[in-house]
Amino acid sequence: FFVYNRKPAKIFMGDVGSLALGGLLAAISIMLNQEWTLLLIGLIYVMETASVMLQVTSFKLTGKRIFKMSPIHHHFEMCGWSEWKIDTVFWLISIVTSLITLWIVW
16 A cells, blocks of 8 residues: 555545554454554554644643644654655554564564
8 A cells, every 4th residue: 555655646545444444453452352552553643643632732731832733744744854754754663563563462
């Protein structure tokens, strides 16, 4: 999928693909009694969500922003990172966290 979705993207996963993939990961983790693995496997999604929550909380409490923009991938864009670099870094983080999860589970 990553090969076809790189810039300029020709194929987008959409709701059908992402919901099916998320459901599959959730079902596997529940069947293995390893629900905590979803947090590690989905670290990128946790980071994206946490960056928004931190940004909103910080702005409401102090009037200052932690990031230039949130979710976190937009912050990296504003810092001058190319889309390719952001994709590659996030992709590598996903691979590493998936391998760590597999190592812990087995």
